[in-house]
Amino acid sequence: MASRRVNQDLPVIARFEVRHRNYLAPDGSIQRPLPSFASDSKLLIELYRSMVLLRLFDRKAVALQRTGRLGTYAVSLGQEAVSVGIASAMREEDVLLPSYRDNGALLWRGVKLEEILLFWGGDERGNQFSGPVHDFPFCVPVGSQAPHAAGVAYALKLRKEPRVAVCLFGDGATSKGDVYEAMNFAGVHKLPLVFVVANNQWAISVPLRLQTACETLAQKAIAAGFLGEQVDGSDVVAMRAAAEEAVAAARDGNGPRFIEAVTYRLGDHTTSDDAARYRPAEEVQVHWKEEPIARLRTYLVAQKMWSKADEERLAAECHERVEAAAERYLATVPRRPETIFDHLFADLPEAYAAQRRELAGEHDA
């Protein structure tokens, strides 16, 4: 930690603070009065079901990858509450700009399981998905979607549409200029934009302490001139509540918000990674006690909203959905090779027509 010794003779010209939000403790107990939506048991159960589906889907995706039937895949294990909680506070007409670990948000917004598999299986048609037509696809170059989010939000504001852009990324992305440039611009123009960082403590093998000297990532919003809040990202009630507030504020013309969701990546970075190389097993064990699904289940069971029979029914239902989706994915016939030219431009320039014919096996006269 850098020295904080200050010259007491100099006047203070500004003070900043960062708040932390949490409702459900890791043991499912209530920390402070719950937000009003939490009285809606249907909503809580929907959040729960989505997280469980995501976890089972991830498991299937990894199994497909390990058996050579899917490409590299990034699981959400341990941080399901972040993407699900955020997406649940969005409207259909809002615009999602996700990173590659935000399957939970895509699923909530109507993207089909087999479409996600199609993308990770190496087929661009996975991005031509059934979710909102204006949503962005997964962003792989870290943080580079943040300026797009600012551009989207600027367009929404220019056209005076009551819509909000929501941009998701990981803790590593907060070290990139892209994210800061976008936040800075969003602050200047009071854009309808919510930034959400899933702070899962690890950017592949680099721990947060090597990413930043800041006590929180939420405070990065202070430098951009708007509110940043830290949220217990393994508490889906807190995620939903923070997202609801931030999205509503943005929609009402109060400008951008920044949400730091403090969570933990219980799995490897991707199927190509082995976290055991750089991360002690004991650390992971500690965080298994905080994970979002067991936490919400404990609460739901204690509130008599959820039973063992419900759990069994849900597991069977999810299993069936995931298996059926995997089958549809595996049955998807690859595109013809020459179609790689078909969405390069609105109309393929004549200059590339011969290359397309070559790939199609047609021979020029």
Add this chain to the structure above:
Amino acid sequence: MPEVTLVEAINLALARAMEDDPDVVVLGEDVGANGGVFRATAGLQKRFGAERVLDTPLAELLISGLCVGMAAQGLKPVGEIQFMGFIYPCLDQLVNHASRLRNRTQGRLTCPMVLRTPHGAGIRAPEHHSESTEAMLAHIPGLRVVMPSSPERAYGLLLAAIRDPDPVVFLEPTRLYRAAKGEVEDNGEALPLDAAFVLREGRDLTLISWGAMLKETVAAAKALSAEGIAAEVIDLATLKPYDEDTVLGSVAKTGRCVIVHEAARTGGFGAEIAATIAERRLSSLLAPVTRVTGYDTVVPMARLEQYYMPSVERIMTAARKVCQFS
């Protein structure tokens, strides 16, 4: 018809595009009240408002990334990068996003944006203000690269670029901004992209160039004609995708070709054209395809930049050599 400079033609095209289409927005550093460092956007903010002509923070990556987001939402953003030397932070956005958004979503999202920037040396500018790295951009699949060389083509091609449904990098020859004058009728008529322009017809030799170097290339062609050499001059105008038919048709006629560009030689766009001619018109060639280019050095600062850039004399020497090759 009124005579305007090249930068005034750019301004006319921007104003016309904004007038015709409320989705067109102009953004960049100092493009608002200041009207741009070269005055390309002069008067636009006053006429169309600060929401559609916006001064961005000083962040080039942001400008290109904003364009992608705006375009995906249906706007037609025209971003300005003050000098080509400052375009490199935009490369990530151009390579990873602008050029492939349509493809990676299979047409669900598109990116009708234009990124404008002054191109090239010759105005005694400070360090980092004189680059010509068009080949780097032309290497990016899914991106169009366009460079006008006259007020008329600046007007018509910029309108075409803005109306095009896909991303275009529009490179403006800095040295011709005020030096090039011509008659431009502000009639809203675009010129075709992906098409070269034959500026001068000739049977003995094909001279190919683009942007500011056309000035020296045309001057060389005129001087050569006094020596009895009739040179055809082609303004490539769109580098990506370039008009192979016009180039190959001309070479088939003349059998001799000199390519002139200000950018460094190695990996320059001249190499692409020379390779295409070798692949497709070898039997028409009467002499080796020859390049006259900037040297493989860092662009020198003001005191020596004139020695870096191809001169009329260098072009003529190459042309004579090609014509004397038996």
